[in-house]
Amino acid sequence: MRTVSFSDKNVRNLLATDFYSTYTNTKGDPSSGASFSHSPNDQPGPCGKGAGRQNVQCIFMTRAGEIFHVAGGFLSGEDLLQEITFAKDLFGNMKQSANPQRVVVDQHTRFLTKAGFTNDQIRSGRIGMFGEGMPDFSPKDLGIQLPNAASNQVFDQMHSRRTLADHRYCIQNPLISKASFDQQPEKLVGTNKSFFGSNGAMNAATQMFNNDIQSDKDFKADQDSQRRVQFNFNSGRRLRNNR
Numbered sequence: 737m738r739t740v741s742f743s744d745k746n747v748r749n750l751l752a753t754d755f756y757s758t759y760t761n762t763k764g765d766p767s768s769g770a771s772f773s774h775s776p777n778d779q780p781g782p783c784g785k786g787a788g789r790q791n792v793q794c795i796f797m798t799r800a801g802e803i804f805h806v807a808g809g810f811l812s813g814e815d816l817l818q819e820i821t822f823a824k825d826l827f828g829n830m831k832q833s834a835n836p837q838r839v840v841v842d843q844h845t846r847f848l849t850k851a852g853f854t855n856d857q858i859r860s861g862r863i864g865m866f867g868e869g870m871p872d873f874s875p876k877d878l879g880i881q882l883p884n885a886a887s888n889q890v891f892d893q894m895h896s897r898r899t900l901a902d903h904r905y906c907i908q909n910p911l912i913s914k915a916s917f918d919q920q921p922e923k924l925v926g927t928n929k930s931f932f933g934s935n936g937a938m939n940a941a942t943q944m945f946n947n948d949i950q951s952d953k954d955f956k957a958d959q960d961s962q963r964r965v966q967f968n969f970n971s972g973r974r975l976r977n978n979r
Contacts, residue, residue: 737792737810744813750820755796767921785815786898789925795914796823802911804830804840806902808925822847840910844903853900861904863897901926 741747751757762768768790786809794816796805804826807819826843830836848858857863905924909917917924 737816741811741813741816744817747813747817747820750817750824754824755820765921767925767927784895785809785811786895786902789898793921793925794819795917796820796827797914798827798830798911801914803909803914803917804836804906804911805844806905806924808902809898837910841907844906848900848903851899853896857900858904858907861897861900863900 742751788810789808792809794807794811795803797803805819805823807816811819826840829843830839833839845858849855853863901924909923
């Protein structure tokens with residue numbers, strides 16, 4: 737994100753005008769993810785929105801260190817600009833209110849409702865089969881489309897759950913201090929491990945999934961979707977462990 741998303745001209749202009757920017761290196765933190773080693777000239781690999789939640793989090797705070805918005809995982813320049821714009825608008829409303837915590841809760845709730853999330857989803861944090869402790873890796877993060885519409889729909893739910901998790905964290909913890917966040921970051925990023933890889937490293941992972949799909953001769957569009965989803969999740973875990 738540093739060399740691509742944060743280098744976006746519109747992102748840089750908005751951050752320079754309305755924010756003070758800093759970063760924290762989380763290497764070695766038990767809640768942080770991993771990165772594959774790669775050569776200096778190896779380009780970044782494919783990455784879905786919100787993937788790698790343990791690797792990177794964009795945190796928006798007041799000057800007093802109170803968190804009012806978060807965005808976990810990878811964001812493109814366009815996605816990052818949307819998150820920054822939301823945070824700027826939210827902070828402006830907070831400054832005009834005698835109850836900024838209420839503003840945080842209300843504005844995040846309105847965002848989720850407008851995005852199509854139901855009251856039950858906002859309350860429970862669950863979309864379909866995905867709730868707390870959701871898997872952090874999906875074939876779609878590598879640009880892979882499975883030949884089964886039901887399976888692809890499940891992975892769409894996984895990606896939507898990432899958005900829900902970010903806004904719901906702020907609803908449940910309005911203006912939580914950065915110190916408190918640092919004590920329990922897993923409440924936002926979860927306990928599963930994520931990773932980032934270069935183009936060369938991730939091409940091997942993509943090929944593995946494609947080979948799995950092509951060799952599965954008994955794949956059935958609807959009847960076998962649940963088994964297929966579990967197979968892909970297990971493949972993702974093996975991939976992380978073997979690297």
